[in-house]
Amino acid sequence: MDPLIDRKYLFGLLEKLMLAHAPPGCEGEVDAIVIDEVGPIGETVWQDAAESIVIHVKGTSAGPPVAVTAHKDEIALMITRVEQDGRLRVRPLGGIHPWAVGESPVDILGAGGIVPGVLSVGSKHVSEASPAGTLKSGANLKWETFWVETKQTPEKLAELGVHIGRKVVLSRDLKSSRFLGDYICGYNLDCRAGIAIMLEVARHLKTTPPPGDVYLIASSEEEIGAQGAVYSIGQTPAQTAVALDIAPVAEEYQIQNCEHPVLLYGDGQGVYHERSLRHLEDLALELGFRTQPAVVTSYGSDASIAKKMGSAGRSVCIAYPGENTHGFEICSSEGIVNSASLLLAFLMNPLK
Numbered sequence: 001m002d003p004l005i006d007r008k009y010l011f012g013l014l015e016k017l018m019l020a021h022a023p024p025g026c027e028g029e030v031d032a033i034v035i036d037e038v039g040p041i042g043e044t045v046w047q048d049a050a051e052s053i054v055i056h057v058k059g060t061s062a063g064p065p066v067a068v069t070a071h072k073d074e075i076a077l078m079i080t081r082v083e084q085d086g087r088l089r090v091r092p093l094g095g096i097h098p099w100a101v102g103e104s105p106v107d108i109l110g111a112g113g114i115v116p117g118v119l120s121v122g123s124k125h126v127s128e129a130s131p132a133g134t135l136k137s138g139a140n141l142k143w144e145t146f147w148v149e150t151k152q153t154p155e156k157l158a159e160l161g162v163h164i165g166r167k168v169v170l171s172r173d174l175k176s177s178r179f180l181g182d183y184i185c186g187y188n189l190d191c192r193a194g195i196a197i198m199l200e201v202a203r204h205l206k207t208t209p210p211p212g213d214v215y216l217i218a219s220s221e222e223e224i225g226a227q228g229a230v231y232s233i234g235q236t237p238a239q240t241a242v243a244l245d246i247a248p249v250a251e252e253y254q255i256q257n258c259e260h261p262v263l264l265y266g267d268g269q270g271v272y273h274e275r276s277l278r279h280l281e282d283l284a285l286e287l288g289f290r291t292q293p294a295v296v297t298s299y300g301s302d303a304s305i306a307k308k309m310g311s312a313g314r315s316v317c318i319a320y321p322g323e324n325t326h327g328f329e330i331c332s333s334e335g336i337v338n339s340a341s342l343l344l345a346f347l348m349n350p351l352k
Contacts, residue, residue, distance in 0.1 A: 005200060089144075103118065149165075201347070248322070
């Protein structure tokens with residue numbers, strides 16, 4: 001266990017972040033937490049045109065600059081239609097699956113504040129003449145089958161600032177974490193644990209500056225294609241982009257949910273920088289743990305997408321293992337702590 005990492009701070013901050021609402025493009029609640037932790041917007045902390053928050057830590061020498069990203073946003077829904085009975089039709093923003101959340105309370109982010117709703121498919125004691133009846137007969141569960149029940153008129157919803165394009169997220173009541181022994185569980189461990197790791201590392205870098213300049217980026221709109229990171233990394237002089245993210249525990253990837261961080265060698269966007277990965281493996285052994293190499297599909301990180309789009313020369317992903325990704329996630333708490341230790345070691349000991 002790395003004594004430098006303050007577990008109480010890390011997991012206390014993570015709990016606050018998990019409770020925050022931040023669908024793509026509407027990430028102000030997480031913005032407020034990040035700014036509260038790092039200080040006001042100014043010369044070394046700014047919010048760029050993509051609405052990513054960038055923290056610049058100046059290095060002590062002319063070492064190669066590095067950008068580190070962890071995304072602010074969460075998978076969510078967007079309103080596509082307001083029906084005459086006040087029901088809202090929605091489509092997904094990112095990889096949110098109807099079978100992973102089911103009929104659940106949701107918070108509708110209206111212009112005037114949160115409006116409560118319930119994801120619904122209707123009564124189950126019905127025939128195939130009703131929406132749930134076809135599901136009982138084996139029909140595929142799709143977002144087109146769901147609606148958000150509001151028990152409000154369209155006129156009242158308009159007064160509340162609920163209209164087409166507004167975002168819908170799982171209710172805050174569902175977002176508290178719980179522990180199963182040494183495992184932390186909850187919605188939005190992807191990627192709120194990454195934000196917590198980044199801010200914990202930022203505290204150390206401010207007291208002990210790294211050799212080269214570091215740009216810590218709380219990136220926007222990752223769940224819909226890493227749009228914030230592609231822009232924000234490209235605005236810095238960083239040569240290497242390091243993404244912090246969750247790694248999907250699955251037998252096909254041979255990823256275990258344990259204390260050992262995952263180093264991705266490849267994903268659905270391309271390959272990662274192998275010399276950096278070898279360096280990280282060596283650093284982990286010096287810290288007293290190992291890493292898990294993995295090649296994953298149906299996955300792309302801020303770093304791999306930024307490299308693919310030409311915003312970064314090298315890409316790295318340090319990932320904490322998690323089960324039930326894009327659902328009620330379960331992560332090894334030691335895997336999160338060791339990911340923080342590994343990132344700090346990498347920034348303090350850059351690749352030669």
